[in-house]
Amino acid sequence: MIASLNRVVDIVEQQLAHDPAAPVEVAALARELGTTEHHLRRMFSSLAAMPLAEYVRRRRMALAAAALVSADDDLLTVAVRHGYGSAEAFGRAFRSVHGAGAGDVRRDGGPLRTQPRIRFHLSVEGSTPMDTRIVDLPAVTLIGRAARVPLVHRGENEAIAAHTASIPREETVRLAGLNDVEPHGVLAVSDDLDPDRAEGTELTYLHGVAVAHPPLADGDTDSGWDRIAVPAGTWAVFRTDGPHPQALQEAWAATATSWFPSQPWRLRPGPEIVALQEYDAEAGTAVCELWLPVEAAPR
Incomplete structure (x- = not known):
């Protein structure tokens, strides 16, 4: 992949x-x-710390800046050459x-924030083995309470925290009792990413569990849970055990920087799932499983 x-x-x-335009x-x-x-977009974004489209935009603007400083063309000519319909x-x-x-x-020669050309390198240290298993999962349904939230790369996602806090504890307990298939435990599901x-784009976040068959409430009426249907497929499951959420965040990052580049698997579309299995609030530690949808990469 590198x-x-x-x-x-x-x-x-x-x-x-x-043709910069x-x-x-x-x-x-x-x-x-x-x-x-x-897979290409996901890996580029993870390893470059910016979307591919943003990298292209920055590189295009680097070339435009060089044209402004070194050439006599007017602003509109430079704009059109680099894909813009107006000087504004x-x-x-x-x-x-x-x-x-x-x-x-053009007048002063700067200041400029020029995006250098990126080169990717794989550094294999092998000092931290990743606890990973590959699972073929049948079709399941994720049920719970969902909300549209913005994507936040660093720090607490206040929208997710507010959504989770709004769900009564007894509802989470009831949900946990319905979980009858993997992934086990209460789930934090990110879908439609x-x-x-x-940064800032919206996703669907679901606080819930996985079930083989969606339940019905008393009277054979719909239970009212939000649902995400997940077709059968293969998943890479990464287990973390340690400070929470640091251990989980580090494992998530390592899937892109270490695991995928050295494994015969690639990401496929689908929800990304965190299953909380144990949590010690006093110690600030947790045991989690990170489930990522994968498929075999062509050899």
Whole structure:
């Protein structure tokens, strides 16, 4: 996967040099590299700490800045050459990347926040083995209480915390009693995620459990739970045991930086699930399982 990501960067650079206005077709890139758009976007975003689209935008603006400083073309010509229909739209995009106006940069030569070309490297230390198993899971239904929340990369997600706090404890206990299949335990489910995992994009968060067959309430009426139907498929399950949520967050990051690049598996679309199995509030520790939907990567 590391070689594929570096090849993506090479192709992006070649395309920007040839025609900086042309859009980068991620689906076509994925097909050329023998992977899926979903996996390519997810791995790039995880390892580069920015979506692929954002990297392309920053690199395009780096080339635009060089054109402003070194050439005599007017702002509109530079804007059109780099894919913008007006000097105003170009100016807004330029300022959002560089923190300075295009006219100011042309006059003063800066300041600039130039995005360097990325190169990916795999550092295999092997000092922290990952407790992992591969599971073929039949179709299940995730039931519970769901809400739309923004994606937050660092720190507490206040929207998720507020949603979870709003669910009565007795409801969580009732849900736990309905869990009859893997993943076991009360689940934190993230679904309908932006492919690039861009900060601030919305996702569906469900606090609930997995069941083989959705239950009905008294009188054979619908129980009222929110539901996510999960088709049969293969999952990579990562077990964590330690300070919470640090151990879980570190394992989540390590799946992208260490596990996927060295394993014959790739991510497929589907919810990402955290199963809380044990929690010691006094010690601040927990035993969790992180479930990620995967498929065999072509050899």
